[in-house]
Amino acid sequence: MQLSPVVVALDYEDQRAALNLVSQLDPALCRLKVGKEMFSHFGPDFVRELQQRHFDVFLDLKFHDIPNTVAKAVKAAADLGVWMVNVHASGGSRMMIAAREALQSYDAEKPLLIAVTVLTSMEQADLLELGITLTPEQQVLKLAALTHQSGLDGVVCSAHEARALKQQFGQAFQLVTPGIRPAFAGADDQKRVMTPAQAVAAGVDYMVIGRPITKAADPLAALQAIYQELNAV
Numbered sequence: 001m002q003l004s005p006v007v008v009a010l011d012y013e014d015q016r017a018a019l020n021l022v023s024q025l026d027p028a029l030c031r032l033k034v035g036k037e038m039f040s041h042f043g044p045d046f047v048r049e050l051q052q053r054h055f056d057v058f059l060d061l062k063f064h065d066i067p068n069t070v071a072k073a074v075k076a077a078a079d080l081g082v083w084m085v086n087v088h089a090s091g092g093s094r095m096m097i098a099a100r101e102a103l104q105s106y107d108a109e110k111p112l113l114i115a116v117t118v119l120t121s122m123e124q125a126d127l128l129e130l131g132i133t134l135t136p137e138q139q140v141l142k143l144a145a146l147t148h149q150s151g152l153d154g155v156v157c158s159a160h161e162a163r164a165l166k167q168q169f170g171q172a173f174q175l176v177t178p179g180i181r182p183a184f185a186g187a188d189d190q191k192r193v194m195t196p197a198q199a200v201a202a203g204v205d206y207m208v209i210g211r212p213i214t215k216a217a218d219p220l221a222a223l224q225a226i227y228q229e230l231n232a233v
């Protein structure tokens with residue numbers, strides 16, 4: 001069975017609750033994302049626990065620092081054996097190139113290196129506050145171009161930008177998108193949502209899905225429903 005593009009976001013303050021969810025999921029149907037909250041609470045051991053359960057882990061720590069520090073941080077993530085790691089594209093091309101070069105010696109074991117463009121929670125007013133006068137879509141394209149030039153594997157973006165990004169940067173440029181909502185789920189606080197099928201049709205490679213699975217009465221059934229919807233595309 002081909003691994004599905006679903007990455008389940010583990011946003012929990014309680015490790016037992018997270019592992020209870022994980023024990024209901026199937027590593028053939030999804031990967032797992034560990035972000036700042038769980039990594040700060042439970043550290044690399046938690047990531048290792050997930051890997052021992054045969055899950056690929058996306059370490060979502062969104063590194064943004066001087067090039068030397070980010071290079072060392074992505075190397076530490078690679079040593080941990082994660083499948084995907086990310087940085088902020090707004091850290092600039094020198095930072096992103098340093099991160100890419102730090103992973104060069106990992107060959108087949110190299111994690112995918114992805115850059116965050118504009119967070120899906122940010123609107124025009126948030127960019128203006130930072131002195132950025134471009135629209136969020138224009139800023140995404142600008143940061144994606146910088147990411148592509150820096151030789152990274154792809155970007156985190158909204159599914160609404162996927163079509164334009166694939167057109168501009170080609171099929172190999174990987175798109176990772178949050179804000180995905182299956183027809184059976186509510187939008188929660190996500191603003192511009194797409195269904196999994198729409199996202200795949202738009203060119204999304206990996207979709208980060210949290211609450212529609214983690215808060216479902218039957219998480220595996222929710223995951224299977226998404227997988228079936230994707231197989232029908």
Ligand SMILES: O=C(O)c1cc(=O)[nH]c(=O)n1[C@@H]1O[C@H](COP(=O)(O)O)[C@@H](O)[C@H]1O
Pocket residue numbers: 009010011035060116118119120121156178179180188190208209210211212
């Ligand atoms: O990097 C992310 O994963 C991320 C970037 C972004 O721009 N927006 C966004 O929602 N996310 C994450 O994607 C996940 C979405 O979770 P749900 O809204 O519950 O599906 C959360 O872990 C967010 O932190």
